[in-house]
Amino acid sequence: MKSFKPIIIFLIVELSFVPATPDGVVITCYHSGEDSWEQTQVVKNASTHQIKEICPGDGEQNQRIEVKGSVKILYEDSFKGIPKLRGINVYGTNLEEIEPGTFKDLPELDSVDLSSNNLQEIKSGTFVNLKVEYLSLPGNSISLLQEKAFVNLSHVQELSLEKNNLQELKRGIFQDLHVTRIDLWSNNISKIEVGTFDTVFPRNDDGITLNLSNNSIAEIDSSVFDYKHTIILTLSDNSISVLRPGDLRNLPHLRDISLSGNKLKEVPEGVFNGSEIGFLVLNHNEISFIASKAFDDMKHLYYVSLNNNKLKEWDSNWFRGERRLSIIFSSNFLETIPAEAFTNIPEGTMLYLDHNRIKSISDSAFTGVTKLEGIDLGHNEIEEWNVDLLKNVEVEDFVDLTDNKIKCPENGSGSLAPKAHTIYLTNCSQIVTG
Template sequence: MHSLLLNLVVRICLFNVSNSDKITFENVTVRSYFYKGALETQATSVNLKKIIPDEEKVRVDITGGVPILYEKSVFDIPNLNSLDLADVGLEEIKPGAFGNLPLLDTLFLNRNNLTPIKNGTFTDLNVSYLNLSSNSIFLLQRGAFKNFKADHVSLDKNKLTEISSGVFENVTLRSLSLTNNHLYIIAPKALSAIGLTTLSLFGNKLEEIDPEAFDMQELALLDLNDNSIKLLRPGDLRNLIELEVFSLEKNELKEIPDGIFNNTKLTYLNLAANHIVKIASKAFDGMLALTLLRIDSNNLTQWDDWLTSPFASISVRFNQITEIPDEAFKNYFRLFNINLQGNRIRKISTKAFRKLEQIRYFNLADNEIDNWDPDTLGNVSIVSLDLSENRLKCIKGDLETIFKNVQKIRLENNPWKKECAKKVEKFQKKKEANTVVGWLAAITI
């Protein structure tokens, strides 16, 4: 009986041995970089503090095997500025492993074998950059980042399927990257009130923009490229009042209705590589801050006056547009860049540019234009016009008169008739020479 009792007491004592007494760093190489130089040591220790030199500010890189960070293994180190634990085979971080690190700025835990991040793992940590990318993280427990502060956190290339409520409890975080995970759910308010200005969700499985999940009123940049978003609804962006850069490339959108982007602060909107066949005529009205709208690689067959600002560039490359209609740019007298490369444009109305006075760059390359009416451009002034890779065989009339308001023009790789080819070549050389002279004059001035 006495023997059994003693055995039970011993087992209980062994079970209750503090994790802080377990060796975290065993036969590892520690490289310490500091103001006066660098130091490399082979070490075994419970706490990193006992390994690194007592210098004012130290950056530490560790190589070797560190399967578990035990409690207080990186603790009470006032001079630790940067710690690199990438590629050390890390499988688990015990809550309380990090603490009392007032100078810690960057923490690299990428390219390891972490799976869940447990409650309390990064409690009270204050860093500029935390890198957790390229692990096997499938779960962030509630409170994993409690009282945590950082400028940027990377959780790229993991196995997360959900961001649940409470994960970022009492957190201050400016930038969060969750690219190439398996996310299909972001819980309502899960990322609210933490101060995010940049959020990257590229390469996930989100199917909608839930306004309650995307309630981030300081967010300026949102990357939702390469997800599975099928539709946009009026009011989807109502809680993203400071959003300026929004990218939805490579999703499954087919239609852009009114009421999504109207009167927003967006300066950049990317809708490329979807399946868009229809855009409501007022879908982009009121976007006065817009500088670039990308609708490349969709299935649009008709051009509409989608531009919302005279300072905006619009790129509608590689769609199925067949003509540019009357008064295609009727709402503006001056436009920036228009890129219609790689469509099926064959016809351009002679009234297309009515009311328009100036375009900086107009790209019509790689279309099916086989006829160019001398009156097409009217009096519009164009800095650069690209008509290469079309089906033009000849342009009747004096080219210098027809393109008198075009500073630079590309006409190569058209099937020019022999008698027209020489005229085109001579004209282009003269244009190029005039352009060089103009540049030299500008430099001299």
């Protein structure tokens, strides 16, 4: 039997250099050589009907097709008869419509890129029974996903629907979707129907990432965000103004959550307690109050960031736990660090308190602390520094005191934190003591 070398064919439609034609389509076919792609065919003034006639396969060829030009519609028969088709790229062609059935009977299809077109809706039955891994639809004008638009997709790594005009997600648009990541950022989504994600499943034990940032979501509705699998949730740059106890109760395996750039003013007790959250980001809100027990019983927490909020006071009851943390409270309005401020923080924690308005630190602020990874107190208004403040604290990395009003000691900055590896102080010798 004659053996065949795998051949991948690319179909390329050039935009800028195509003569004016009814379709304005140029198709270039490529196959894979030993080390690079080799051009095999150029067809101008082509039609997107029966593309098989332009780049025929023999049943043994693996093919990829890239289409560029003025392509308004993909027809039901556009890719018919190409069972070994692996990839389709129709990028920036002013595409307006995809007929249901366009991708039917393509069992080897693993990537579809329809980015930067003029699609306004995805019709029912468009993406059905596919093994596609990468499905890209960003930068269109999609305002409607019909019911059963995405059905029985078992291998999706990335479903990209960002930068469209979606205002609502309805139950039934995703059916038996197995996915690693769904990008829905930069739409105008304000409503998500209960049950929208009921038949969305993670491809593996790592769970799914759901990015809904830069939309118009006003609240975290626990009946909508009801998902029993591992999930990373991004809700940054929405219009969420209140966190309520129990908002996340139906996300038992929520691993990371970002709520930056919303309108939050406080963090009450009962929102994050007892969760599996490890990575918590609340930057660029208006938070001025955090309940004393807001972060209790968070055994998986390793990173919490509240940059650019309006916090004026540090609560020494925060962060009871055993796992080393990165705590980032940069660019707030903290003015003092109270007694025993850090008694509860886990050993080896990294503290960022830079760019606040800190003027004074209690002599007992670090009572009970034996080891830190580092502490950044730079860009504050500290005038006096007690040389005994960090005398018993091992600092694995650095103590940053730059841009304060602390005078350089005669024996160098090393005396300010004798067990720190590196100390930074403006206009003072930078001493490495470890």
